[in-house]
Amino acid sequence: MSHAIVVNNLYRYFGPLKAVDGINFEVPHGSVCGFVGANGAGKTTTMRVLATLDYPTMGTAEICGINVVNHPAKVRSLIGWMPDHFGNYEHMTVLEYLDFYARALGYSGKERQMRIQEVMEFADLIPLADRLSNKLSKGMTQRLCLGRSLIHDPQVLIMDEPAAGLDPKARVELKHLIRILAEEGKTIFISSHILSELGEMCDSLLFINNGRIVHHGDAESLRQGTDSLGGYFFDVQVLGNPQAVSDWAVTNPYAEFIESRKQGGRLRIDSLENASRVLNSMVKDGLQVVEFHKEQRNLEDAFIDMLDKVNTPPAMPKQP
Numbered sequence: 001m002s003h004a005i006v007v008n009n010l011y012r013y014f015g016p017l018k019a020v021d022g023i024n025f026e027v028p029h030g031s032v033c034g035f036v037g038a039n040g041a042g043k044t045t046t047m048r049v050l051a052t053l054d055y056p057t058m059g060t061a062e063i064c065g066i067n068v069v070n071h072p073a074k075v076r077s078l079i080g081w082m083p084d085h086f087g088n089y090e091h092m093t094v095l096e097y098l099d100f101y102a103r104a105l106g107y108s109g110k111e112r113q114m115r116i117q118e119v120m121e122f123a124d125l126i127p128l129a130d131r132l133s134n135k136l137s138k139g140m141t142q143r144l145c146l147g148r149s150l151i152h153d154p155q156v157l158i159m160d161e162p163a164a165g166l167d168p169k170a171r172v173e174l175k176h177l178i179r180i181l182a183e184e185g186k187t188i189f190i191s192s193h194i195l196s197e198l199g200e201m202c203d204s205l206l207f208i209n210n211g212r213i214v215h216h217g218d219a220e221s222l223r224q225g226t227d228s229l230g231g232y233f234f235d236v237q238v239l240g241n242p243q244a245v246s247d248w249a250v251t252n253p254y255a256e257f258i259e260s261r262k263q264g265g266r267l268r269i270d271s272l273e274n275a276s277r278v279l280n281s282m283v284k285d286g287l288q289v290v291e292f293h294k295e296q297r298n299l300e301d302a303f304i305d306m307l308d309k310v311n312t313p314p315a316m317p318k319q320p
């Protein structure tokens with residue numbers, strides 16, 4: 001499969017600080033990849049290298065097969081960059097602002113008008129055409145920034161925390177626009193702290209911690225995964241007295257009772273094999289089980305568990 005973004009052994013040090021510390025990842029063409037990490041994890045630094053705004057200390061990055069250090073101008077024609085901080089100009093209306101960028105990108109005449117019209121329609125900027133660009137709400141500002149990054153119809157969009165500071169309505173609007181761009185076949189690389197939102201719209205999630213990639217996979221596999229100790233949580237419901245579940249669980253070596261629920265309880269079981277054993281024993285012991293299902297974890301919990309796994313030193317081998 002060809003990839004829109006390929007990052008190979010990429011390092012970016014600021015003096016002794018290892019902001020990006022040897023990362024590798026690929027983003028397939030036409031997919032949406034969420035880039036997740038705590039403050040200072042290295043997201044912006046990575047994105048700035050991809051956007052040709054910074055040089056790596058070591059390693060390579062390619063956009064659609066083009067090296068970002070060797071051919072920055074070519075890469076810039078392929079990417080749309082939405083930074084986390086948006087610089088705009090006083091006394092410039094939304095239309096003037098987009099026109100300024102379209103000129104800077106080399107468009108002229110009818111083509112320039114067409115490009116501006118298209119992005120204004122897409123990002124719902126037409127009603128704002130005559131508004132001053134530095135007097136917009138945060139949501140409107142983000143739409144303008146998105147519009148600006150789309151003027152040259154780039155194949156790859158790199159968006160640094162575009163949802164930060166947006167109210168719920170503006171977030172939904174932004175998500176909707178990102179979904180349309182993804183459906184058009186653009187590759188989208190988007191960073192955020194709002195994991196649950198990223199999960200919904202991303203084909204894959206890339207977790208970075210202290211400059212290192214700690215996970216790259218799809219959101220679904222994370223939700224279905226285990227906790228940091230390798231266990232799963234099950235919701236169990238029974239007919240009759242719900243306390244039967246906790247009374248039963250304290251006597252069973254495979255199930256750990258976590259909390260009561262209206263019709264039963266929540267159990268932690270350390271493997272799927274043992275889950276099957278637990279269900280079997282419950283039924284044998286006369287519990288009238290009407291529900292026994294593995295819970296999906298929310299992505300925030302999955303992320304915390306992932307960091308726990310990464311930060312827990314491996315157990316020392318036992319001395320003979």
Ligand SMILES: Nc1ncnc2c1ncn2[C@@H]1O[C@H](COP(=O)(O)OP(=O)(O)OP(=O)(O)O)[C@@H](O)[C@H]1O
Binds near residue numbers: 019039041045046
């Ligand atoms: N120009 C710079 N000079 C020195 N240190 C820097 C520079 N840019 C970033 N850093 C440091 O590199 C580390 C990674 O920063 P980066 O901005 O990439 O993190 P981030 O994951 O984007 O965080 P946030 O979510 O807060 O934006 C941080 O410790 C930051 O202070």
